[in-house]
Amino acid sequence: xxxxxxxxxxxxxxxxxxxxxxxxxxxxxxxxxxxxxxxxxxxxxxxxxxxxxxxxxxxxxxxxxxxxxxxxxxxxxxxxxxxxxxxxxxxxxxxxxxxxxxxxxxxxxxxxxxxxxxxxxxxxxxxxxxxxxxxxxxxxxxxxxxxxxxxxxxxxxxxxxxxxxxxxxxxxxxxxxxxxxxxxxxxxxxxxxxxxxxxxxxxxxxxxxxxxxxxxxxxxxxxxxxxxxxxxxxxxxxxxxxxxxxxxxxxxxxxxxxxxxxxxxxxxxxxxxxxxxxxxxxxxxxxxxxxxxxxxxxxxxxxxxxxxxxxxxxxxxxxxxxxxxxxxxxxxxxxxxxxxxxxxxxxxxxxxxxxxxxxxxxxxxxxxxxxxxxxxxxxxxxxxxxxxxxxxxxxxxxx
Amino acid sequence: xxxxxxxxxxxxxxxxxxxxxxxxxxxxxxxxxxxxxxxxxxxxxxxxxxxxxxxxxxxxxxxxxxxxxxxxxxxxxxxxxxxxxxxxxxxxxxxxxxxxxxxxxxxxxxxxxxxxxxxxxxxxxxxxxxxxxxxxxxxxxxxxxxxxxxxxxxxxxxxxxxxxxxxxxxxxxxxxxxxxxxxxxxxxxxxxxxxxxxxxxxxxxxxxxxxxxxxxxxxxxxxxxxxxxxxxxxxxxxxxxxxxxxxxxxxxxxxxxxxxxxxxxxxxxxxxxxxxxxxxxxxxxxxxxxxxxxxxxxxxxxxxxxxxxxxxxxxxxxxxxxxxxxxxxxxxxxxxxxxxxxxxxxxxxxxxxxxxxxxxxxxxxxxxxxxxxxxxxxxxxxxxxxxx
Numbered sequence: 178x179x180x181x182x183x184x185x186x187x188x189x190x191x192x193x194x195x196x197x198x199x200x201x202x203x204x205x206x207x208x209x210x211x212x213x214x215x216x217x218x219x220x221x222x223x224x225x226x227x228x229x230x231x232x233x234x235x236x237x238x239x240x241x242x243x244x245x246x247x248x249x250x251x252x253x254x255x256x257x258x259x260x261x262x263x264x265x266x267x268x269x270x271x272x273x274x275x276x277x278x279x280x281x282x283x284x285x286x287x288x289x290x291x292x293x294x295x296x297x298x299x300x301x302x303x304x305x306x307x308x309x310x311x312x313x314x315x316x317x318x319x320x321x322x323x324x325x326x327x328x329x330x331x332x333x334x335x336x337x338x339x340x341x342x343x344x345x346x347x348x349x350x351x352x353x354x355x356x357x358x359x360x361x362x363x364x365x366x367x368x369x370x371x372x373x374x375x376x377x378x379x380x381x382x383x384x385x386x387x388x389x390x391x392x393x394x395x396x397x398x399x400x401x402x403x404x405x406x407x408x409x410x411x412x413x414x415x416x417x418x419x420x421x422x423x424x425x426x427x428x429x430x431x432x433x434x435x436x437x438x439x440x441x442x443x444x445x446x447x448x449x450x451x452x453x454x455x456x457x458x459x460x461x462x463x464x465x466x467x468x469x470x471x472x473x474x475x476x477x478x479x480x481x482x483x484x485x486x487x488x489x490x491x492x493x494x495x496x497x498x499x500x501x502x503x504x505x506x507x508x509x510x511x512x513x514x515x516x517x518x519x520x521x522x523x524x525x526x527x528x529x530x531x532x533x534x535x536x537x538x539x540x541x542x543x544x545x546x547x548x549x550x551x552x553x554x555x556x557x558x559x560x561x562x563x564x565x566x567x568x569x570x571x572x573x574x575x576x
Numbered sequence: 577x578x579x580x581x582x583x584x585x586x587x588x589x590x591x592x593x594x595x596x597x598x599x600x601x602x603x604x605x606x607x608x609x610x611x612x613x614x615x616x617x618x619x620x621x622x623x624x625x626x627x628x629x630x631x632x633x634x635x636x637x638x639x640x641x642x643x644x645x646x647x648x649x650x651x652x653x654x655x656x657x658x659x660x661x662x663x664x665x666x667x668x669x670x671x672x673x674x675x676x677x678x679x680x681x682x683x684x685x686x687x688x689x690x691x692x693x694x695x696x697x698x699x700x701x702x703x704x705x706x707x708x709x710x711x712x713x714x715x716x717x718x719x720x721x722x723x724x725x726x727x728x729x730x731x732x733x734x735x736x737x738x739x740x741x742x743x744x745x746x747x748x749x750x751x752x753x754x755x756x757x758x759x760x761x762x763x764x765x766x767x768x769x770x771x772x773x774x775x776x777x778x779x780x781x782x783x784x785x786x787x788x789x790x791x792x793x794x795x796x797x798x799x800x801x802x803x804x805x806x807x808x809x810x811x812x813x814x815x816x817x818x819x820x821x822x823x824x825x826x827x828x829x830x831x832x833x834x835x836x837x838x839x840x841x842x843x844x845x846x847x848x849x850x851x852x853x854x855x856x857x858x859x860x861x862x863x864x865x866x867x868x869x870x871x872x873x874x875x876x877x878x879x880x881x882x883x884x885x886x887x888x889x890x891x892x893x894x895x896x897x898x899x900x901x902x903x904x905x906x907x908x909x910x911x912x913x914x915x916x917x918x919x920x921x922x923x924x925x926x927x928x929x930x931x932x933x934x935x936x937x938x939x940x941x942x943x944x945x946x947x948x949x950x951x952x953x954x955x956x957x958x959x960x961x962x963x964x
Contacts, residue, residue: 209876215867223879246691248861249720276697299646301670309704317642319746324643348640351690351744356715357793357856358775362863364691367870372743374772378782380754381822382767387753391770392743392791469642476752499887499898500930500943507930507943509887509898540888540896540930540945551954553888553896553943555930567941 180441181406181414182238184337185430188419189218192426193228195497195568198525199427200434203238204228205271206419211243211255213294215366217419222261229265238268242419243281244292246274246350246364256284263287271315273350273364278309288312293339294350294364299324300331307334315415318344319469322402326409335412340399341429341457342417344468346372346392395480397468400453403436404446405470422511424494425460427523427570432456459492459572492572495520496554498565505538505555506565514548514573522562523570530561577807579835580634580733581816581828584613586625588828593629595835600632600813601828602665606763607652608637610744610787613765613824616656623660632662637675638687639787640668640744650674658682663708672705683708685733689741693720695727702730709733709812714740714797715857722809731812737798737834737849738817742780743791750784767822783821792821798853800838801845814838873917874957884944884958886912894926895952897944904937905946909961912952920951922958 185201187193196204206228207219220228225241232239241262245251259281262270269288272278273295281287290313291297291306298317306314313335316325322338329336345352352363354371361367372392379386399406399414406414414437416429432453440446457465463480496510506522514520514534521529537545538555548554558565579598583589592598603626604612605619614622623633635658641649650671658664658679666672667687675684686707692698693713701710709731712724716734725732748755750766763786769779770791778794799806803814816834819827830848837845846853857863883903888896910922924946927935938944 216870218872218875221876221879246693248693248864249695251864252694252696273691274694274697275692275700276694279696279700296640298668299641299643299670301646301650301673302668303670305669305673305704309700317640320642321644327643346747346749347743347745351640352742353691353715354742354791356863357740357742358778360856360863361866362715362861365864365867367863367867371772371774374774376770376772377776378750378753378768378770379779380750380766380768383754385754389753391749391753392745394747474747476748478747479749479752500941502929502931504931539890540943541890541893542932551888552890553898 178407178441179410180437181411183430183433183437184240184413184415185426186416186419186421187228187426188214188421190220190224190228191568192423194231195423195570196426196430197232197235197237198566198568199430200525201237201430203240203268203413204232205240205242205415207242208258211245211247211251211258211277213242213244213364213366213368214419225262226265229267233266240269240271240290241267242271242292243277244271244273244294245366246294247277248365251365252276252280255280259285259287269312275309278311282310290315290337293317296348296350300328303328303332303334307332313337313412315339317349318397319348319473321472322405322409322411322470325411329410337413337415338399338406338411339397339417339468340402340406340414341397341433343396343463344394344417346394390481391479393480394474395466395478396463398457398465399468399470400432400436400457401450402467402470403433403440407437407440422494423497424570424572428456428460431523455491458490460490462488462490464488489575492521492574494570495573496571498522498567498569498571499553500567501558501565503558505557506562507553507555508571509553510548510550512573513550514554516546518573520571520573522565523572524564525566525569527564529572530565532556532562577803577811578813579736579816579838580813581831582636582819583622583626584827585825586622588826588831589622589625589629589631591828591831592626592631594832596839598631598831598835600634600662601626602634602636603661604636606786608635608639608649610638610790611783611785611819611821612636616652620657620660627660633660634663634665634685635661636665637671638665638667640746641670646670650678654678665711672707676705685709685711687711689713691715695723698724698728702728711815714855715861715863717861718802718805718858721806721811725806725809725811732810733813733815734806734811735797736800736803736814736816736838737853738796738815739781739819739821740793740795740797741790742793744788746788748784749789750782765824781821793854795852795854796849797855798846798849799855799858800834800849801841802855802858803838872915874913874915877913877957877959881960881962882957883910883960884938886952886954886956886958887943889952889954890948892948894945894948897946897958899938899940899942899944901940902938903960905935910958911961912949912956913959914953914956920949920956921961922949924949
């Protein structure tokens with residue numbers, strides 16, 4: 178059985194490394210321009226070179242997002258940037274805009290993937306993009322797995338589908354609320370997420386009004402649909418979230434890596450599913466739903482809670498191992514630890530390693546009872562922690 | 577310069593026939609068009625009526641379609657008498673391809689309103705699909721629209737007055753609050769005004785129908801009083817959209833007056849248009865200007881000169897650095913750059929690793945201890961301070 182590629186988001190160089198080490202087959206990220214995440218850290222040219230080299234050494238593919246819809250003045254420097262990407266050996270670029278495709282093809286030999294932002298939804302549309310030199314379609318999130326299979330059969334292109342993460346309520350590329358209400362172009366990376374706002378609504382003809390988050394989508398999770406994705410021969414399964422945390426990237430890569438491996442190895446997927454779901458429930462998320470994987474997203478796909486009440490997840494992101502010496506693991510803390518807190522260091526493969534943090538030291542060598550966040554602590558290594566590696570995630574179960 | 581508008585009734589056709597410079601009408605069947613209210617038969621009948629009055633009827637097929645829907649809708653179009661229509665208008669590239677392959681004699685009008693904002697893209701749409709006309713974005717400023725008219729080898733159209741579509745979703749988002757059992761059918765139509773917590777005084781007209789949910793700006797786009805330069809540049813068609821999403825009935829009543837006043841540059845035109853108006857991008861589009869302020873100032877400094885990030889501060893005692901690349905601990909000059917871009921000179925000494933071994937050279941990806949410097953906070957970066 179063909180194994181779909183697991184494609185993970187990399188909002189920064191550190192996230193790229195975490196995604197690769199936790200099992201991604203490919204990563205997508207962007208430079209400082211031409212992409213849809215203006216607020217993400219994104220990569221400098223040096224970081225792109227380092228990230229691509231890091232991934233290539235481990236056999237992982239790299240896709241650069243050039244998926245903004247650009248105005249003429251934004252195209253400046255794009256050709257040179259594509260030549261730079263080509264020279265680095267990136268696997269491909271993800272593009273929405275036909276003008277950007279034009280510049281790419283005139284300046285480089287980069288493989289072009291069509292971004293979901295172009296809302297390619299059917300085989301005739303895919304055929305058009307194929308005629309434009311596109312090699313892979315990142316399908317619109319309204320497309321079902323069965324439809325994706327049909328589109329692939331008819332057009333012969335590789336199919337990539339989002340399988341996990343937050344999603345636009347609109348057809349991607351067809352929402353310009355930010356442009357008109359905040360002066361920020363949503364299709365050039367300035368989306369203010371108006372769909373997450375609460376709206377007061379009144380219907381004159383129905384004579385009633387309501388307050389609701391009617392445009393806010395639940396998060397998609399395709400974990401239950403992994404068998405269908407694999408059986409349909411979907412080429413790439415994508416995790417959304419370049420703005421999300423290291424914890425998010427690591428947890429989802431772990432879960433989906435295991436899911437794909439278990440199913441394609443012919444193991445009992447149904448039996449494994451609860452544990453996999455526990456992993457994706459460990460991170461902060463809105464309620465999950467099955468997007469349009471098997472049937473069109475209906476009324477129950479709306480997330481009616483405020484962003485502030487996003488499910489916190491079963492675990493807290495505590496930190497990341499920065500370095501392992503012969504005596505200590507140095508952990509950068511993203512959350513404070515409480516006295517004697519039980520934490521887990523999550524290896525790249527295998528079960529989380531429980532650690533009773535009774536002996537934690539700061540960099541001066543002082544033992545800490547309750548380390549604060551935004552600092553580095555040293556955890557003495559013992560036999561149990563021998564397999565800890567740099568860039569392992571550290572988490573703590575929420576009480 | 578010509579006008580075009582939507583029609584839903586014979587009365588609309590009569591109004592259009594009386595309008596100066598209006599030679600074409602847009603006909604929207606419910607099953608093919610975002611805001612259509614006509615059956616396929618009614619659409620065909622209206623096309624005949626338009627032709628009888630010397631008007632060119634364009635079939636509007638502007639919905640986006642997943643594979644299943646595309647199969648259904650394209651069959652419907654194939655079953656129509658397309659000879660009644662002088663053009664077909666599409667947004668979905670799949671629909672455009674279908675028209676090219678299955679109705680090669682019918683001119684294509686391609687809607688590229690959704691974020692096609694650069695000339696290479698527009699030139700390529702024209703080269704590849706050979707449309708009779710491109711329907712351009714309202715986010716293009718006047719100068720760009722003029723350039724389009726001059727450089728594109730096809731007719732250009734832009735909205736002159738009417739609703740601005742902000743949001744198009746396949747999901748049915750009003751039913752939960754305003755629907756009832758009758759609204760489950762294919763021809764349902766729900767209207768609501770939606771005001772967000774961020775825009776309480778701006779109720780956005782919102783409709784739900786079988787194609788999903790559409791939200792519009794609370795103000796109409798309006799440039800009918802500023803068409804002189806576009807006209808001189810050769811803008812082929814100006815669309816005037818009089819459809820009222822709250823009203824199922826006529827769609828072009830008063831079009832003759834609006835066209836006549838536009839043609840004659842009547843200063844009273846803006847008083848005839850009763851809804852509030854705006855044209856925020858007609859003079860300039862600055863929707864990327866805030867982006868530079870959205871990033872931490874240190875981001876672009878993370879190049880080869882950036883050697884470490886401050887990851888821990890033990891006040892009065894030491895700084896913890898995480899090295900990003902190899903560097904010597906002496907002989908070079910460094911500075912710290914904080915998130916806000918402010919700089920502090922870095923007179924660093926006493927480098928050691930986490931087990932306390934002194935270092936004269938730091939490896940990449942290592943936690944390093946060094947002397948504390950007042951004012952340096954976690955997240956600051958250490959940069960080689962080289963002359964520019």
